[in-house]
Amino acid sequence: MGKALLTRKDNIVYGVINSTDIVSKARDIHRTSPTSTALLGRVLTGAILYSLIYRGTQPKNITVEILCKGPAKRVIAQVKTSGQVRGFIANPKADLPPRSDKKLNVSGIVGSGILRVIREGYISEVPIVSGEIGDDFAYFLYQSEQRKSAVGLGVLVGKYGQVVSAGGFIIEVLPDASEDEIKRVEDKIKDFSVSIYLSGGRSSSDLLNYLAGDVQPIDERDYIYDCWCSYERLIETVLHDETIEDNTIAKCIFCKKEYIIRKR
Numbered sequence: 599m600g601k602a603l604l605t606r607k608d609n610i611v612y613g614v615i616n617s618t619d620i621v622s623k624a625r626d627i628h629r630t631s632p633t634s635t636a637l638l639g640r641v642l643t644g645a646i647l648y649s650l651i652y653r654g655t656q657p658k659n660i661t662v663e664i665l666c667k668g669p670a671k672r673v674i675a676q677v678k679t680s681g682q683v684r685g686f687i688a689n690p691k692a693d694l695p696p697r698s699d700k701k702l703n704v705s706g707i708v709g710s711g712i713l714r715v716i717r718e719g720y721i722s723e724v725p726i727v728s729g730e731i732g733d734d735f736a737y738f739l740y741q742s743e744q745r746k747s748a749v750g751l752g753v754l755v756g757k758y759g760q761v762v763s764a765g766g767f768i769i770e771v772l773p774d775a776s777e778d779e780i781k782r783v784e785d786k787i788k789d790f791s792v793s794i795y796l797s798g799g800r801s802s803s804d805l806l807n808y809l810a811g812d813v814q815p816i817d818e819r820d821y822i823y824d825c826w827c828s829y830e831r832l833i834e835t836v837l838h839d840e841t842i843e844d845n846t847i848a849k850c851i852f853c854k855k856e857y858i859i860r861k862r
């Protein structure tokens with residue numbers, strides 16, 4: 599479970615989440631390498647934050663997809679308005695040695711490609727500009743919705759591959775924001791590592807207060823990694839597919855649950 603918080607202070611909107619539990623669950627299911635854990639975790643966290651800032655007006659189910667030429671190949675994160683989240687990475691073993699600054703080389707396993715967002719009926723996509731994912735979400739928000747934002751996403755992986763902490767923030771600068779307001783935000787996030795901050799046992803509320811000062815959230819929502827696959831949904835999609843035989847075992851790509859197809 600991860601609690602996402604949203605608030606607005608003057609002309610700045612803040613969304614935050616400590617997504618450690620969600621990313622840990624994703625790692626347990628997909629048995630990801632350290633770099634893949636960081637990539638999948640960042641995409642999941644970014645998708646949650648994006649769904650959070652969409653609430654209020656029109657809640658939407660959201661799919662975020664990275665299609666890339668790097669070894670990770672494809673990453674999917676889906677978020678439902680119920681708060682259920684699930685993810686997938688095509689190559690969970692994609693890994694590279696850490697960068698010279700000891701950080702996981704996430705952009706190295708992404709390479710070039712596109713970031714695509716699907717919200718009930720709308721599909722928008724942008725080229726990958728950084729591969730570190732946070733900046734790619736910010737670029738997407740600016741290109742497709744003309745929203746100026748800073749997005750920070752982080753996953754700290756321990757020496758046994760475990761998820762020590764994960765989380766993120768999205769800070770949207772509204773058109774009327776003053777130079778002083780923007781400067782304050784820039785100072786707060788300069789050299790700030792969200793995963794290291796959260797690794798000290800800090801909560802979503804702590805993160806919100808660090809970024810926005812002493813504020814109350816105007817919206818909060820619990821998110822959980824909880825796949826919504828079912829036999830009924832699966833059989834609907836394969837019933838008329840003649841290449842799939844009776845008694846085939848089908849595995850959900852998001853949670854690895856196995857179903858035996860019985861066409862009769």
Ligand SMILES: [Zn+2]
Pocket residue numbers: 825826827850851852853854855
């Ligand atoms: Zn499933």
